[in-house]
Amino acid sequence: MLNCRICLWRCIRALDTSASQPHRLRHDVASTLFRDQRRSLRTTTNAIRKVDARPTNLAKVEELSRSEDEPWKKSPQALSQKKKERAALRQKPAHDRAHNEVTGDLMWLGKRDPRVSAKDWNRRKRELQYLKDPLELATFVRKELGKDKSTEMLQLVRMASHSMQCIVSWNHIIDHLLAKERVSDALKVYNEMKKRAQFPDSYTYTILLRGLSINAHKSGALSKALAVYHSMSAPNSRVEPTIIHTNAVLRVCARALDMDALWGVAAKIPDSGPAAANPTTFTTILNAIRQSLLVDAPKGENEEEVAARRERGIVEGRRVWEDVIGKWRNADMVVEEELVCAMGRLLLIGSRPRDWDDVLSLVEQTMDIPRLVPRLGTAERQNAGLPRLRAENTPEEYRFDDAHLSPNKGSMRGQEFLALTPQGIGSAVSNPLTYATPSNNTLSMIQEACQKIVANKAAEEYWNLLTDPTTYGVVPDINNLHMRLRVLRQNRASANAAELLKRDFVGKGIEPKPGTFRIAMSTCVRDKNNHNSLKHASRILHLMMMTLPDADPKTATMYAELTLTFPLAKGEDLVDALTFLQPVIKNIRLQLSVGGERKYGKVGAVYLTGAERQDAIAALRKICGIYDKLINSNLIAEEQKAPFKAEKARLSAFINRMMFKDGNRKWELAKEALGAEADAAPEEGEGKKEGGEESNRKGGGWRARNALPVEKRRPWFSSRSASEAV
Incomplete structure (x- = not known):
């Protein structure tokens, strides 16, 4: 009955006097019961421990598992795992690597390239310790490339590419290689740059395309430039082509004389936006058209075929100019002098007189310089009494382009070069056009156009207008002066040519060339019917001996020819001519016999060879003709001919010696x-007699x-x- 705990608890509760405190009784009973149970459990555990204390093999395993002699720790698998664990701990996390790219921590340089020696690797590593910023690295690379250390800098940039974005440094290396004409190496660096996650920027493509343009003479430059340019338009390209890249690839096409590739690139130029055409684009296209017409000519063409091919090129240029004027009128582009002169030079190689005359209309349209000569085919030009155009080298179907000269009275050309008027009603509308400013290129172009259309008076007026300090103030250079001399030669103005040499060359310190005196002397030859032409030629010859270090044989030949063909020549004129020619003869003889190289700024005759030597001998022969004319004529007395005969004999003997020596x-x-x-x-008499x-x-x-x-x-x-x- 009392075996049940509950029953026992109820009996004790009934006998307990402290039944009024049930919670205390419950606590005491529970404590007694739980104490007994814990005592019984403790006794059982000790008994089990005494049983397990018997010696077994499990104790050794546990001892080995806690010791350093554990077989697993000595196994190859454990050693491999330990090695991988240490490598994983040494490797930087991804976020730390990205942080290093920003902060420039170059401790992580990647593995050493087998192509780089350990010595060079350590040198580059020491350099990178002080180049933790991309700007500092780019500055250092550019400075060292100036010392032609391209290999060392390429190693440095390769190592730095592991930890930073150094695109500018790669650009410097590509630019240096292209400047050294190493096109293949530059393209290899460009491809390696992309493989190393150094993505090319807009400047990279600009440098690459411009470098290919200056190396357009290299094999495959055009195909490589087109491949690079078209890769920029790919869907996965990070850089979109701009007009700068387009102009660079157009320049490569122009220099390679590939007009098909040029028009293919030009056809993709948009009408608006950052990739729209600018003045450089149109200038490149117009110069390419002109270059193809002059250089890339088929062999065996006759005059008609040449004129027809140039006519097609001029028509293409006129169409391009219509686009230029449209953009200029809409204020989408500014017309510059280089663009105007590109179109003008293209017109000057045309076959029609209308093309030459349109140059003056072009200048009026773009520079606001009024025409100083009426247009061809107008009544004003016919009433002005200007000379008729000859154009001997122009085919018959292109020669008569004027309305008052052509038999069929065809329509006039040149409407695209008419002056633009403000769009609006009344005179209150302002002109929004910005005109180009003329300079030396414009001055030469206008002079050549006036020469072709035989407008000598207009050429002089244009010259005075552009060179006047109060208007445009253009200071003539040597090319302008040469063009002015050609215009004077066409007008047979020998006096003006001699004055131009004295005033604009000698007076202003411009160093003339031998061709300068040839143009001036040919002016005197053309003006031989003038009474004073020989005097003007003598002045030109004297200026040549004052300015040039050596006499020009061709100028001396023309002077001697003028002396021989001068219709009003007297004995005194021939004697004066030979007097002026004496220093020329001495200088030419030095050039033919004992001339050497001019060194350290010393003046001395240069030894002539080849065609120049033959020109010098021809000049001396022509001078001998003056002696013959003076000796064989009655222009001077017989007793005065003796010194001239002796001088002529010495000169003839010298010419014979030179001819014998050369031939x-x-x-x-x-x-x-x-x-x-x-x-x-031998020194003594043996064998001397026979040989002597x-x-x-x-x-x-x-x-x-x-x-x-x-x-x-x-x-x-x-x-x-x-x-x-x-």
Whole structure:
């Protein structure tokens, strides 16, 4: 009955006097019961421990598992895992690597390239310790590339690419290689740059395309430029092509004379936006058209085919100019002088007189300089009494382009070059156009156009207008002065040509060239019917001897020809001409005989060879003709001819010697052989008689003697024949 705990608890509760505190009784009973249970459990656990204390093999395993001699720790698998664990701990997390790219921490340089020696690797590593900023790295790379250290800088940039974005440094290397004409190496660096996650920017493509343009003469430059340019338009390209890249690839096409590729690129240029055409685009296209017409000409063309091909090119240029004017009128583009001159130079190579005349209309349209000569085909030009255009080299179907000259009275061209008027009603509308400013290029172009349309008076007026300091103030350069001399030659203005040389060349310190005096002297030859043309030519010859270090043989030839063909020549004129020619003769003789190279700024005659030598000999022959004319005529008295005869004989002998020296190259080889034989000959009488007699008999003894050095020459009387002659 009392075996149940509940029953026992109820009996005790009924007998307990403290039944009024049930919670206390419950606590005491529970404590007694739980104490007994814990005692019984403790006794059982101790008994189990005493049983497990018996010696078994499990104790050794546990001991090995806690010791350093554990078999797993010595196994290859454990060692491999430990190695991988350490490598994983040493590796930087991804966020730390991205942080290093921003902060420039170059401690992570990647593995050493096998192509780089350990010595160079350590050098680059030490350099990168002080180049933790991309700007500092780019500055250092550019400075070292100036010392031609492209290999070292390429190693440095490769190492830096592991930890930072150094696109500018890559750009410097590509630019340096292209400047050194190493196109293949530059393209290899460009491809390697992309493989190293250094994505090219807009400047990279600009440098690459412009570098290919300056190396357009290299094989495959055009195809590589087109490949790079078209890759920018790919869907996955990070950089979109701008007009700068388009202009660069157009320049490559123009220099390669590939008009099909040029028009293919130009056709994709949008009408608006950042990739729209600018003045440089149109200038490149117009210059390419002109270059293709002049250089890329098929062989075996006749005059009609040349004129027709140029006509097609001029029509293309006129269509391009219509687009230029449309953009200029809409204020989408500013017309510059380079663009105007590109169109003008294209018109000047045309076959029609209308093309030449449109140059002046072009200048009026774009520079607001009014025409100083009426247009071809207008009544004003016919009433002005201007000379008729000759145009001998123009085919018949292109020659008569004027309305008052052509038989069929065809329609006039040049409407695209008419002056633009403000769009609006009334005179209150302002002109929004910005005109180009003329300079030396415009001045030469206008002078050439006036020469072609035979407008000499207008050429002078344009010259005075553009060079006037109060208007445009253009300071003429040597090309402008040469063009002005050509216009004066067309007008037979020998006096103005001589004055121009004295005032604009000598007076302003501009150093003339030999061609300058040739143009001026040809003006005097063309003006030979003028009484004073020979005097003007003498002034030009005198200026040539004052300014040029050596006399120009072609100028001297033209002066001598003018002296011979001068219809009003007197004896005094021929004597004065020979007097002016004396310093010229001396200088030409020095150039033909003992001339050398001019060194250290010293003045001395330069030895002439080739075609220049033949021109000098021709000049001396022409001067001999003046002596002949003076001696064989009755222009001077007989007693006065003696000095001229002697001078002519000396000059003729010199010409004969020069001709013999130039024509008989075998004699030169024989002279060298004789010199070598004389060096090998014995000093005393053995073998001297035969050689001496034979050489003197043939007239070559003095030549062989002069061919020897001075210290080895023998007296001329050493041979028996010479002593007998004495």
